[in-house]
Amino acid sequence: MTPHDTRSHTKVLLMVPTSVGVGLTSACLGLMQALDTIGLKTGFLKPFRQDELNGPGPDRSTALVSSTLDLRPPAPIAQADMERLLRQDRLDVLMEQVIELFDQAMDGHDDTTPDLIVVEGVVPTAHGTYATQLNAQLAHALNARVILVGSGDAAAPEALAEQLDMHASAFGGVGSARTLGCILMRMQNLPGGEEPTLAPGTSSVMLDDTFLDELRRHSPALATDRFHLIGVVPYNPALIAPRVIDVARALDARFLHEGDAANRRVLSTSLCARSAANALHVFRPGSLIVTSGDRDDIVLASALATMNGVPMAGVLLTNGFMPNDNMIEMCRPALKTGMPVLAVDTDSFTTAKNLGRMGNDIPMDDLERAEQVARFVAGHLDLQWLKDHLSRGFARRLSPSAFRYQLVKLAQRANRRIILPEGSEPRTVEAAAICQRRGIANCVLLARREEVEEVARNRGIELPEGLEILDPEHIRSRYVAPMVERRRGKVNELTAEDQLQDNVVLGTMMLQLDEVDGLVSGAIHTTANTVRPAFQLIKTAPDYRQVSSIFFMLLPEQVVVYGDCAVNPDPDAEALAEIAIQSARSAQAFGIEPRVAMISYSTGESGSGADVDKVRQATRLARELAPDLLIDGPLQYDAAAIESVGRQKAPDSPVAGRATVFVFPDLNTGNTTYKAVQRSARVVSVGPMLQGLNKPVNDLSRGALVDDIVYTIALTAIQAAQRS
Secondary structure (H helix, E strand, C coil): CCHHHHHHCCEEEEEEECCCCCCHHHHHHHHHHHHHHCCCCEEEECCECCHHHHCCCCCHHHHHHHHHHCCCCCCCECHHHHHHHHHCCCHHHHHHHHHHHHHHHHCCCCCCCCCEEEEECCCCCCCCCCHHHHHHHHHHHCCCEEEEEEEEECCCHHHHHHHHHHHHHHHCCCCCCCEEEEEEEEEECCCCCCCCCCCCCCCCCCCCHHHHHHHHHHCHHHHCCCCEEEEEEECCHHHHCCEHHHHHHHHCCEEEECCCCCCCECCEEEECCCCHHHCHHHCCCCEEEEEECCCHHHHHHHHHHHHCCCCCCEEEEECCCCCCHHHHHHCHHHHCCCCCEEECCCCHHHHHHHHHCCCCCCCCCCHHHHHHHHHHHHCCECHHHHHHHHCCCCCCCCCHHHHHHHHHHHHHHHCCEEEECCCCCHHHHHHHHHHHHHCCCEEEEECCHHHHHHHHHHHCCCCCCCCEEECHHHCHHHHHHHHHHHCCCCCCHHHHHHHCCCHHHHHHHHHHCCCCCEEEECCCCCHHHHHHHHHHHHCECCCCCCCEEEEEEECCCCEEEEECCCCCCCCCHHHHHHHHHHHHHHHHHCCCCCEEEEECCCCCCCCCCHHHHHHHHHHHHHHHHCCCCEEEEEECHHHHHCHHHHHHHCCCCCCCCCCCEEECCCHHHHHHHHHHHHHHCCCEEEEEEEECECCCEEECCCCCCHHHHHHHHHHHHHHHHHHC
16 A cells, blocks of 8 residues: 555544643643544654653653554654754745654554544744644645644633644644644642542543633634534642652652552642641642651651551652661551551651653553543543544545655655656766666666766766666667667658667667656756657557646645646647546545646636637536546636635536646646745745656656756656556
8 A cells, every 4th residue: 555545544643742741742642542432443653752841761652652552653753853954944845844753643553544643743942942833744745634732721711722822823823724623631629529539431521501602703714614622620638649660760769669669650749847636737638748868747747648548649758868777667557458668868857849840741651541531531522523524534634744745755665767867967977876876766877977077076966776778879779679669661771870879768768668657858858859759769658638737736735736737839629628627536546536627718607719618518518427536617727726706606506616636728738837936935846747648758847956956856766656
């Protein structure tokens, strides 16, 4: 199964925290538990590690999900690597790495593809000011719906509403199609606040109308179906209670008696400076008694309470003082019950402050707490709403990062041999070296070796082992006879020998004879120079009567297809219909769900004239020829691309506002539009990719960058694999 195949059927939910300490990982665990409850198979991904929150060792969130839910999520990208790429302004590379992790998360299942991947977003901290930017980019790259994870006081609904509005703005606001809803964690002062419970299957907290009405009054979007209050999870001290062993690790304490430290939880901490007689109220279940090591009365009172059946968390002795042997012997019956006793060298006040600084994060080896948290949070989520909403399919988009990553992976898998006739052109040499090194294709440069090596020296390019360089002067003669045979009656030996002086013609003959799998040219040649030999020697595929082209336009949020922007000057209705079908099939082959818009200056029946009539007729023909495709037209560009305009101008259209394939009525319109979008919006375009040929030949723009050439080589390798 290809990366496209798995991603196209898997929804992605990005969990975006509004601040530090909202319980983000707990929300992820609870949501995944809830989704499992309603029968959805989930995966997990944490793209970036945050050292200031995680501390040393493996990533906590990833380890907890692995142990609690029996998944195998990949390790996140290190914070240092992430920040280095951000400093270098290489956000696109960072997002490609995220896509690679996403594919690994998809593979973390033994049998079936997950229905949904939960992604833990970046927490805004004082150290990292990039959280909002990265979360927005994650949403785009993974085509994710966003769930905000917040926390606060139910008695202050205005502050909660402002919190949600502010953080939703990075994704178009709480009313946008991108934002799905919110989960409010660790909520204080909920109306009719329920007693804390860890019982499995806890029912959702019942909120009175006053709280909801106040919240909706300050954030009207909460009253709509666009943004849902998915869950309100009450504060529960039992869920943030650390084990005694966690306290020992945090304070670097010594165990005088470890006892049941791995299982006893600290529900409260009591600093005992008064005499035991005046502190009897602190000896209660789950209490950690903090006292100076020379306070024998407190130590004895703790032992007595334990022997009386009070399951205290333990005793923490401060100031470096140790009880004497007689005292230890007197307390031995209490120790036999499993009561832990720890010691630190700091004074009682400092120790209490250090305890107050302990985080609420779940330690990665505390499986019991993780499972309790997951059940408790899941019990306070709106399961019916999740089931109803997630059973409906999203309009899938392929992000630029996913597209680029997919191209590379599929090309590596294809392992094809690609001829580059412009073998000594500097950008082509660099691109060939990259492709060879990364296994994207086995490139063949048509050029004299000395010329290629000189280019490499001048540009600091290291030519990888295995990069093939063929001197065209040494091989031209062997293709004269095959060319005469191929073009019988149209060329003789003299004209064939003359035409083969052109390296593009020579490379095309090598392709025709199956010595290579594809050809890429155009960095220094016109489109006609590249396409004409293909028409003459390769010819069209059996199902088509013409060759056309598409560009993959890497828009900020998704990849769309433009056709035809390079080959056919003024196609008639039949040709335009064929271009639409070719473009849709190409989009589908590269992971883009085809929704084809036939572009015109008029939408629907609102206009008339020869040009719009041609588009209308082409739409009808395309639908007849390919009834399985979503094709609509004529549509104006804004009606095809923008949801709000599409709803207004073509409310019944299955394509309007959601188009992924844009078919232009003629070359003038298509080429102008593609260049305007590419240059004005600084959009990367990959192509033109030729369609309808028997074998893959692809043209480059003469202004192509090295990356453009690399991705076009990858496209060509994939086309070759698909044809075989």
